Amino acid sequence: MIISANLKTNHTRESVRKYADELCKFETKHEIRIYPPQTALFKLKSPKNIKFGAQNFYPVKNGSFTGEIGQEQLDEFDIKSVLIGHSERRHVLNENDELITKKFEFAKSQNWEITYCIGEPKSVRQKGNKAVLEYLEAQLKNIDLFYKNLIVAYEPVWAIGTGDVAKVDDVKEILDILRKKTSAPLLYGGSVKAENVKEIYELKNCDGVLVGTASWEVESFKKIIQQA
Ligand code: PGA
Numbered sequence: 001m002i003i004s005a006n007l008k009t010n011h012t013r014e015s016v017r018k019y020a021d022e023l024c025k026f027e028t029k030h031e032i033r034i035y036p037p038q039t040a041l042f043k044l045k046s047p048k049n050i051k052f053g054a055q056n057f058y059p060v061k062n063g064s065f066t067g068e069i070g071q072e073q074l075d076e077f078d079i080k081s082v083l084i085g086h087s088e089r090r091h092v093l094n095e096n097d098e099l100i101t102k103k104f105e106f107a108k109s110q111n112w113e114i115t116y117c118i119g120e121p122k123s124v125r126q127k128g129n130k131a132v133l134e135y136l137e138a139q140l141k142n143i144d145l146f147y148k149n150l151i152v153a154y155e156p157v158w159a160i161g162t163g164d165v166a167k168v169d170d171v172k173e174i175l176d177i178l179r180k181k182t183s184a185p186l187l188y189g190g191s192v193k194a195e196n197v198k199e200i201y202e203l204k205n206c207d208g209v210l211v212g213t214a215s216w217e218v219e220s221f222k223k224i225i226q227q228a
Contacts, residue, residue, distance in 0.1 A: 001201065001209075002030070002151060003030050003208050004032070004208070004215075005033065005035065005211055005216075006083065007216060011037060013039060013042070016036045016042075018218075019218045020034060023222070026225070030225060030228050032050040032051070032225065034050070038054065038073075041079060053080075053082055053115070054069075054083070056083070057071070059103045059105070059106030059107070080111070082112050082114055084116050085100050085118060087157045091121070091157060104143055108144060111149060113149045114147065115187070116150060116153065118136050118155070119136075119159075125156060132174070133174075140181070146182070151186075152186050153189050154175065154189070156190050160212065162191060166188075171188050175206055186206060187207060191213070191214075193213075194220065194223035194227060198227050208228075211224055
């Protein structure tokens with residue numbers, strides 16, 4: 001399983017050090033990714049299956065992009081794994097498809113592992129599964145689904161940070177459809193926690209989870225890993 005912690009705008013460099021130390025002591029065969037805030041990146045000395053990734057980057061080597069970080073800044077910390085298309089980047093920070101595609105192409109040119117997030121807002125979910133699929137298709141349109149370092153995370157927008165997990169049958173249906181389009185590992189994200197993760201792991205086409213809130217405390221994240 002791939003089990004990823006999106007720390008979002010939480011934690012400091014010092015607390016991420018403690019968090020990472022604790023996780024590195026914890027033996028697991030699963031692939032673990034931690035996406036700390038950019039100010040808390042450092043070279044992680046860890047077992048090979050535990051890696052840091054970047055929540056965000058601008059698709060350039062370097063240059064004049066005030067407030068952004070590019071390849072040079074990620075290289076400094078050996079970061080080779082990135083999130084792209086997270087719903088907060090799309091809907092809160094207003095990232096459009098054009099920028100998302102540029103980021104994807106740039107990350108691909110660097111051979112980075114990309115966790116590409118897709119997911120529908122509530123208004124689309126309410127229209128039913130056909131509308132959801134059309135929405136997800138549009139998010140996948142310009143993306144190379146055959147890219148060898150791709151991971152796709154299905155994260156319904158209305159399930160993120162709300163405590164509202166998608167119905168297992170709905171997750172199953174979406175993952176089954178995605179499986180026909182790509183052989184990339186498929187993750188589910190959206191209010192995942194130790195109490196509900198087991199039935200998600202058990203889905204045939206689920207290869208892991210992307211966890212926000214329930215990953216911010218290391219003990220809580222460890223419980224999610226233990227269930228796998
Ligand atoms: P959540 O966040 O677990 O808090 O719903 C998931 C995510 O944003 O990836």
